[in-house]
Amino acid sequence: MSDVAGAVLIDAAREAATNAHAPYSRFAVGAALLLEDGTVIPGANFENASYGLSLCAETAALAAANTAGRLREVVAIGVVGGKIRAGRLHGSDPVRPCGRCRQILIEAAQLGGRDIVVHCASGDGSVVERHLLSELLPHAFGPDDLGMN
């Protein structure tokens, strides 16, 4: 995948982050999934007053892809996040999917029969990384282990 596609996904993720519901952490995260045909599906973190029930942006996007019946079509994801100040994302550390989100990404990857490219950006835009899901969660347990493919 080209860096151009990664930049488009990060832009879409940054736009999605404007809809983050993050009044508790004040840490907004946006995610954007790229499907095989070029469709982009966004997600934003969705916090909850009970804290523990909060949903990450990546999980929100993957749930939307599932709702559209398109979980198997995910080829890449862009993620960006940071503390919100003056309506902007801050911070120079790229946001990488948490452990739970990596496991949920494995569901899409294995059902689709492919690795997923993971683009991670910092809030201030100064750092962008490109990973493969298989590097972020090696030796993963997933649908393949249950004979789903």
Ligand code: THU
């Ligand atoms: N968060 C995400 O949405 N994705 C990640 O990969 C890391 C963390 C959210 C969860 C919570 O709403 C906030 O960021 C602070 O942890």
